[in-house]
Amino acid sequence: MSGSSRVSRRGLLGGGLSVGAAAGVAGAFAAGRLSAPDTVKSGAPVASYPFHGARQSGIVTPAQDRLHFVALDVTTDDRDQLVALLKAWTDAAARMTTGRSAGPVGAVDGAGNAPPDDTGEALDLPPSRLTITFGFGPGLFTDADGNDRFGIAERRPDALERLPRFSGDVLEPARSDGDLCIQACADDPQVAVHAIRNLVRIGFGTTTVRWSQLGFGRTSTTSTSQSTPRNLFGFKDGTANVKAEEAAALDTHVWVGADDDPRAAWLAGGSYLVTRRINMTIEVWDRQSLEAQEQFVGRTKGTGAPLSGGEEFTDPDFAMAGSAGPIIPVDAHVRVVHPEVNEGVRILRRGYNFVDGSNDVGGLDAGLFFIAYLRDPRTHFIPLQRAMSSSDALMEYLRFTGQALFAVPPGTGEGEYVGQALFEA
Numbered sequence: 061m062s063g064s065s066r067v068s069r070r071g072l073l074g075g076g077l078s079v080g081a082a083a084g085v086a087g088a089f090a091a092g093r094l095s096a097p098d099t100v101k102s103g104a105p106v107a108s109y110p111f112h113g114a115r116q117s118g119i120v121t122p123a124q125d126r127l128h129f130v131a132l133d134v135t136t137d138d139r140d141q142l143v144a145l146l147k148a149w150t151d152a153a154a155r156m157t158t159g160r161s162a163g164p165v166g167a168v169d170g171a172g173n174a175p176p177d178d179t180g181e182a183l184d185l186p187p188s189r190l191t192i193t194f195g196f197g198p199g200l201f202t203d204a205d206g207n208d209r210f211g212i213a214e215r216r217p218d219a220l221e222r223l224p225r226f227s228g229d230v231l232e233p234a235r236s237d238g239d240l241c242i243q244a245c246a247d248d249p250q251v252a253v254h255a256i257r258n259l260v261r262i263g264f265g266t267t268t269v270r271w272s273q274l275g276f277g278r279t280s281t282t283s284t285s286q287s288t289p290r291n292l293f294g295f296k297d298g299t300a301n302v303k304a305e306e307a308a309a310l311d312t313h314v315w316v317g318a319d320d321d322p323r324a325a326w327l328a329g330g331s332y333l334v335t336r337r338i339n340m341t342i343e344v345w346d347r348q349s350l351e352a353q354e355q356f357v358g359r360t361k362g363t364g365a366p367l368s369g370g371e372e373f374t375d376p377d378f379a380m381a382g383s384a385g386p387i388i389p390v391d392a393h394v395r396v397v398h399p400e401v402n403e404g405v406r407i408l409r410r411g412y413n414f415v416d417g418s419n420d421v422g423g424l425d426a427g428l429f430f431i432a433y434l435r436d437p438r439t440h441f442i443p444l445q446r447a448m449s450s451s452d453a454l455m456e457y458l459r460f461t462g463q464a465l466f467a468v469p470p471g472t473g474e475g476e477y478v479g480q481a482l483f484e485a
Contacts, residue, residue: 108187111154113471116478118191119314119331119433120304120408122283124245127275127412128252129335129429130260131238131464132267134200139210143483145266149194149242149259150477159187162258179261182254190246192255194478195333195466198222199239212482217324219332219436220467226460227449235337235462238270243333243431245410249276271462273337275412275429282410288364288372291428292340292413293457295357296364299372300399302408313406313440314433326481329470331433334441337462339419340427345457356453358392366394391453397444405440408433427458437465 109117134142152162161167163177170176201216203209222237244255253274260269279291280298284305291297302309311317318328345353350361358376359366366376367388378395380387388395399406410433415426434440449455469479 106189108158109189109191111150111157111192111472112474112476115315115329115471116193116468117157117471118193118243118245119410119468120282120310121189121191121245122286122304123278123280123410124189124191124247125276125278126246126249126252127278127410127429127431128244128249128256128272129275129431130242130256130272131197131270132240132242132260132263133270134209134239134267136266137209139483141266142210143477145263146194146479146483147477148262150472152259152262153192153194153255153478156182156255156258157187157190157192159185159190162255162262179254179257181257182251185248185251185254188246188248188251190244190251190255192259193243193245193333193468195241195243195468196220196479196482197238197240197464197466199237210483215324215326215482215485217321217327217467219321219438220324220465223334223437223463223465224442226445228455229460229463231463232461235271237464238466240267241333241335241464241466243410249274273335273414273429274416275414277413279411279413279428280409282408292342292415292426293345293353293357295353295359295361296372297428298409298411299359299364300397300406302406309406310408313435314408316435320436324467326479326485327467327469331435331468332437332441333466333468334430334432334434334437335462335464335466336430336460337414338428338430339425339459339461341457341459342424342426355389355392356457358388358394367392389453391451393448393452393454396448396452402444402447405444407440407444433468 109121111117136142156162161178165177167176167178167180167183198216198220201209201213201220225231242256242259244252246252246255256272278289280301281288282301282304284303288296288299302313304310314331316327316330316332318325321327354360354367364372366374368377368380376388376394376398378386378388378400395401410431412429412431413426414429415424417425419425432441469482472478472480
């Protein structure tokens, strides 16, 4: 892109809506795969996923179409009460993921003079491939004054710290952090909402909701059986995402290793979950020319192929010359986040689009709710985010209003509860 066109689009920003400069998010848009992975296609879609297993479902599970995510604060100081809640959540999640009620009695079969143990809005609905994933935030281990809340501070992973504020962030405390998180994904929005509603209800008296986010239209692929979706800018999103079929890549980039942190052995086989709420300045973006949009992303809008040619999964050629410099601009998103320039780092993404009405200047309160699973935020997220903050052309079209980091323990066996190894080690 010529220098004059760059000035023009920045001038539009300056004379149009008041838009805060914001940091990019690691891998928030298609980055380009290093090479075609050696994978095996998944089989036919399943009706439901079991809650119990070696890994929590909802990480490498083929991404469903709908999301309800909630972050909660723990209000009790009683360790036994917290453990009792985790046991109750485990039992309820195991039932709901198979299409049963949240409680053993159900919405309509209990005593008429007592509240039902299920809210009932999912009656007659199938499981819709519901997955429920739990995570633990830094605040679960120590409070703001550094006090050991539940006798588990010495088992807090070194990497589990509040994410730093990145250049250009406009974070809202009410949309950030949390002691616990629950991610519910399903193909039916009512099924996902039912799951979160009932888990929050079970937590009354022990937890309170800190923030929540609904999402529609997955923006990532977690399996080679899925096609690449598009984000609200209209571009294919998540091309370089680690896929479920890439076992070696998962071990390298997603799953916490047994020797990663000696004091957090309970997390081995689990992962870290990063969320970033990314507001897209839709109206400003829509005024840019097609050529400009493609230059900012570094890919064609139609096929998702890199500007250097080929198809969607063709490796970008960053050395290819254009008429005024590299054909893929040096600040194009695809270049800034590509593994080739980030020490080979990749992440697994499960993001979703959101539209939450209108904002205070009359534009859409819309964008991408970014979710990533990764082995260590210090090596797999924070450096990428900082690189984007300093040089990504998409920064001018994004506002980052919330973020959080959680440790996601491995899965549970029958008779176990989520996070059991943390509390009973």
